[in-house]
Amino acid sequence: MPELPEVETVKRGLSRVIDFNSTTIVNVELSDKPLRVFPDKKLLLKLSGQKIRLIVRKAKYLLFHLDDWVLLSHLGMTGSWRMAKDQQKHDHIKIYLSDGRVLTYQDPRRFGMFDILNIKNWEESPMLTKLGLDPVLDSTFRAENLLQIFKKSHVPIKVSLMNQKYIVGVGNIYASEALYLAGIHPLRASCSLLIEEWRLLIEAVRHVLFEAIFLGGSTIQSYKNSSGESGGHQSLHFVYGKSGLPCVYCKKTIENQAIVGRNSFWCSSCQEM
DNA sequence: CCTAAGTCCTGAGTGC
């Protein structure tokens, strides 16, 4: 499901319903199906007796801060967390809590990733050390810095936007949307963007991510927040999934094409090469 | 048959 707004929405939803500093993990159960990345199952024993202190979002990762450990969760394409009242198909992790509730991870495609990190050095996890600038949290997400980072990159700007090594949180939906708002063609070489265009793009990325967070993310196929509700931002999409429809502003037909294997959408009139 | 919100791995290619 998740790009930055969806992960942020899940974080906020869980944070509202978990009583931090009081709720203790009683037990953890796994299904027999493997997830894409999962730590040694013996580490799960370490979680029992630990209180949930805080949930943090870092890039597209959720980090459950416990007393001595950090439970890292990446939702992949179809992962979701909920306080379960029932057993559903594709439930893979059940965290039994001291208040009687069951924090449950469901993931049909099982692209999700987990790790259990020591609270003393969790930031050194290989999954977290190679992350780029966060458009929502980092004041360094600035045109001057991005111009420098991409000055030699001939990769299409849409691909660079989605490369978590440089910019985190932007995935396939919001990349197309942000480039449309900025009036930049997705196939433009990253190094060709002028400083003014980087400023426009940064403003567009931040706008679309904040707007999507405000509306609880985008539901295209299956995304649900931790209360089982759909997002509301998909109704504000201008280009994603709109191929063949007229551009809202110029009425020219929205085009689409796979760029490095990901379907991409744009208006060739509003977004010139 | 096709497609889907993400990331990791491999192998080919480039430049020094």
Place this chain on the structure above:
DNA sequence: TGCACTCAGGACTTAG
């Protein structure tokens, strides 16, 4: 030739 790096494509998987 070797090394470091970049990049494209495939793989993982289930549902509609």
